[in-house]
Amino acid sequence: MARTSLSAVALQLSGSGAAVSEPAGPASATATPTFVLDVNGREHQLTVDARVTLLDALRDRLGLTGTKKGCDQGTCGACTVLVNGRRIDSCLTLAVMHEGDRVTTIEGLASGEQLHPIQAAFIKNDAFQCGYCTPGQLMSAVGMVNEGHAIDRNTVREQMSGNICRCGCYPHIVDAVLDWKGRS
Amino acid sequence: MSQPVLGAPLDRVEGPGKVTGRIAYTADNDIPGMVHAVVVESTIANGRIAAIDESAARSAPGVIAIMTPRNAPRVDARKVDANDSLLFLLQGDAVEFDRQPVAVAIAETFEQATYAARLVRVRYDVRPPTTALASGERFLPDQIFGKPAQHKRGMPEDAFARAAVTLKQTYRTPTEHHNPMETHATIAQWTGDRLTIYDATQWVFGVQHRLAATFGIDPKAIRVVAPFVGGAFGCKGQTWSHVPLAAMAARLAGRPVKLVVTRPQMFGWVGHRPQTEQVVGLGAARDGTLAAVTHDVLSETSMSDEFVEPSVVFSRDLYAVPNYAMSDTLSRLNISKPTYQRGPGESTGSFAMESAMDELSYALGIDPLELRLRNYSANDPDSGKPYSSKRLRECYAAAAAQFGWSARNPKVRSTSRGRMLVGSGMATASRATHRSPCTVRMRMNADGNVLVQCGTIEQGTGTPTVYPQLAAEILEIPPERVRFEFGNTDLPAAPIAAGSQTSGSVGSAVVVAARRMRELLVSHDGKPPADGFEVELEDSPPPEEAEHATQAFGAHFAEVEVDPDLGTVRVTRFVGAFDGGRILNAKTARSQMLGGIVWGISMALFEDTRYDARSGRIMNANLSEYLVPTNADIPDVEVILIAGDDPFANPAGAKGIGEVGICGSAAAVANAVYHATGIRIRDLPITPDKLIR
Numbered sequence: 001m002a003r004t005s006l007s008a009v010a011l012q013l014s015g016s017g018a019a020v021s022e023p024a025g026p027a028s029a030t031a032t033p034t035f036v037l038d039v040n041g042r043e044h045q046l047t048v049d050a051r052v053t054l055l056d057a058l059r060d061r062l063g064l065t066g067t068k069k070g071c072d073q074g075t076c077g078a079c080t081v082l083v084n085g086r087r088i089d090s091c092l093t094l095a096v097m098h099e100g101d102r103v104t105t106i107e108g109l110a111s112g113e114q115l116h117p118i119q120a121a122f123i124k125n126d127a128f129q130c131g132y133c134t135p136g137q138l139m140s141a142v143g144m145v146n147e148g149h150a151i152d153r154n155t156v157r158e159q160m161s162g163n164i165c166r167c168g169c170y171p172h173i174v175d176a177v178l179d180w181k182g183r184s
Numbered sequence: 185m186s187q188p189v190l191g192a193p194l195d196r197v198e199g200p201g202k203v204t205g206r207i208a209y210t211a212d213n214d215i216p217g218m219v220h221a222v223v224v225e226s227t228i229a230n231g232r233i234a235a236i237d238e239s240a241a242r243s244a245p246g247v248i249a250i251m252t253p254r255n256a257p258r259v260d261a262r263k264v265d266a267n268d269s270l271l272f273l274l275q276g277d278a279v280e281f282d283r284q285p286v287a288v289a290i291a292e293t294f295e296q297a298t299y300a301a302r303l304v305r306v307r308y309d310v311r312p313p314t315t316a317l318a319s320g321e322r323f324l325p326d327q328i329f330g331k332p333a334q335h336k337r338g339m340p341e342d343a344f345a346r347a348a349v350t351l352k353q354t355y356r357t358p359t360e361h362h363n364p365m366e367t368h369a370t371i372a373q374w375t376g377d378r379l380t381i382y383d384a385t386q387w388v389f390g391v392q393h394r395l396a397a398t399f400g401i402d403p404k405a406i407r408v409v410a411p412f413v414g415g416a417f418g419c420k421g422q423t424w425s426h427v428p429l430a431a432m433a434a435r436l437a438g439r440p441v442k443l444v445v446t447r448p449q450m451f452g453w454v455g456h457r458p459q460t461e462q463v464v465g466l467g468a469a470r471d472g473t474l475a476a477v478t479h480d481v482l483s484e485t486s487m488s489d490e491f492v493e494p495s496v497v498f499s500r501d502l503y504a505v506p507n508y509a510m511s512d513t514l515s516r517l518n519i520s521k522p523t524y525q526r527g528p529g530e531s532t533g534s535f536a537m538e539s540a541m542d543e544l545s546y547a548l549g550i551d552p553l554e555l556r557l558r559n560y561s562a563n564d565p566d567s568g569k570p571y572s573s574k575r576l577r578e579c580y581a582a583a584a585a586q587f588g589w590s591a592r593n594p595k596v597r598s599t600s601r602g603r604m605l606v607g608s609g610m611a612t613a614s615r616a617t618h619r620s621p622c623t624v625r626m627r628m629n630a631d632g633n634v635l636v637q638c639g640t641i642e643q644g645t646g647t648p649t650v651y652p653q654l655a656a657e658i659l660e661i662p663p664e665r666v667r668f669e670f671g672n673t674d675l676p677a678a679p680i681a682a683g684s685q686t687s688g689s690v691g692s693a694v695v696v697a698a699r700r701m702r703e704l705l706v707s708h709d710g711k712p713p714a715d716g717f718e719v720e721l722e723d724s725p726p727p728e729e730a731e732h733a734t735q736a737f738g739a740h741f742a743e744v745e746v747d748p749d750l751g752t753v754r755v756t757r758f759v760g761a762f763d764g765g766r767i768l769n770a771k772t773a774r775s776q777m778l779g780g781i782v783w784g785i786s787m788a789l790f791e792d793t794r795y796d797a798r799s800g801r802i803m804n805a806n807l808s809e810y811l812v813p814t815n816a817d818i819p820d821v822e823v824i825l826i827a828g829d830d831p832f833a834n835p836a837g838a839k840g841i842g843e844v845g846i847c848g849s850a851a852a853v854a855n856a857v858y859h860a861t862g863i864r865i866r867d868l869p870i871t872p873d874k875l876i877r
Contacts, residue, residue: 066205168782
């Protein structure tokens, strides 16, 4: 079983290698599917280029610019959103793949003007400076707690390590998460 | 008022906007009719563009134009002053570094522009690149920020030769890229001959002047808006090539253009901290008193520009050293122009000098902290001027006590925790504070609410929070009644938000304006008239301010655990105490110090831009291979603020606090690694391969 899938992977790899050397690119470059995206409990009908990532669909097509692009390579976590309650890097997935999913972004965290307690805890503990990574940190924190991973300082550190904060607020982020968890 | 406003740890006023994602950074803005531009960058580090075939790209869906040297608008790419840079604006065919802009794809959507950029075929005549510091053409720069490239005081050669104990070692720091989480981004819109620019910048007026020179138009015809800036650390101080390229693309397309620099392109044309090779010589008496210090620095610069990493500032301005010599040499390489990065000079210089001091302490058998105290200087040792304030002794004492330094076994490789080797190290922090002219406008309405306007920016330093606090303290009103408006060129002119000068410059202008406003209030029996009061003034440092040397100080203490089999290093504890003069807001100040320490730990253990020697290309131009710390890499950090007024620094009484935290912190970690292992690493970063022998 394993052997068969390995050789299939090898075949795919050699296939894609050939494609890279042909600069004309994939024929599907102009496909524009129509689909429905559920974001923060609202359904949006979208007709977009199939290459549009979930991140760019949120930002450029739906105007939900709270989710940030930090690398577009899945390395920094700035674009973290929840899909069916689990955190993912929205830059590493295509929008068209999420028809029928529940997507939650930073815009869906507060209830009107009432901040989510993790948002309030971030402000109180000064868990950000420039604020650019903050939406991703917050979504990651909510996802981590949903996943049951926020046990103590060390697990929070480890579980929040997919989100880079270049301002260096890490200990304050841990404080904020535990502050929120302690209250809830 | 019962509680003092100034210094109070108030929450950031823009906090709710930041945690809800509501506030806008440059790339979050959308302009009707806006199209997207993607830069095509060179894949060689030295040579010439032989041919560009853009036919496939031009016929791709949604493409509006492909801008190459053939059809790019003619502009002036030359630098406007000595600190500026030549820009790479598709005006010729020369390529002098990896990832130099060579074309721009403009299309209706980001996806179409990205795809088209991939279809641009560039053929090069390649020449061998030079990216090794040792191989570049060496020269002494004419000046380093207005000072000579070689300088001495006393008789350093004689004193060094006669010293009882001498030490001479070479320390190396690598090329480092800033990598703020927000990549550079520009939106450009022409309305006739008027240009509107949204830009991720530390200085809207710098962008305005550079674009005016590039396009040969009146600066007044250019409006620059810097919405919130998502981190900068120095790389957003200069106007780099993509800013005019966005405006040129907007000209060519006849539409507003958004250009966002990609993460790999952050290793291209937007600046970096240059690698250094620093030879430090210490000559001391047996009691540790320094008789002579020499500091000779070799650092990299680009083919067409000069940037000096002023590492020598640290050794020149800190300890009581009667005999001193320094030199700065540059090596020309096929790299993009280096620039300021958080704590330019003192960050790299402190690694060398504070490592050398640690080496001297072991050579003499004197406690590292005691050695610093024996060389404590009451005055600036180079100019002889008194410091505007100096609470470094208090920093040493507070941090050492909190860390438990006195309980340390001074012997190397003497302490373990399970199978881990444990070590502790310390270092001094020091960073000059500057002040530049700054204009503010302050309005008090009939209802007593105040609006302060100044064209500075917010990059995480607390701008919208701390300046209202400063004004509120003087006007004796609650800070929430003062609003601070910033971030565009319509507002009164502010200096660049860099170089540990914003509190001193903007803060001082706010103080002077608020004092005048208070006088107006007093003369009106404490009530503003129906049409309110307005004060607008330009505040400049008076000549008498130069009678003092103004520096922020601090002391770092680090504990590390080193795995003796794997060579991995973890920082397990860190304590820093700082003298930043008057603290405007203890909460935001603490975070800036923390950030500086995290940068120092990062410099010690992680960051390292690697060039391929044969191709001259950067091999780790992304955040999975260019390492920066994650949450799990950073221990709990204790920041102690030794607060106190500084009557001579500036009217705000504040010294710069954004950079002092990184100065010395890398050395504290390296010194702790030595204490843990007995292995002295003089070549950053401290990676496992260097510790396994």
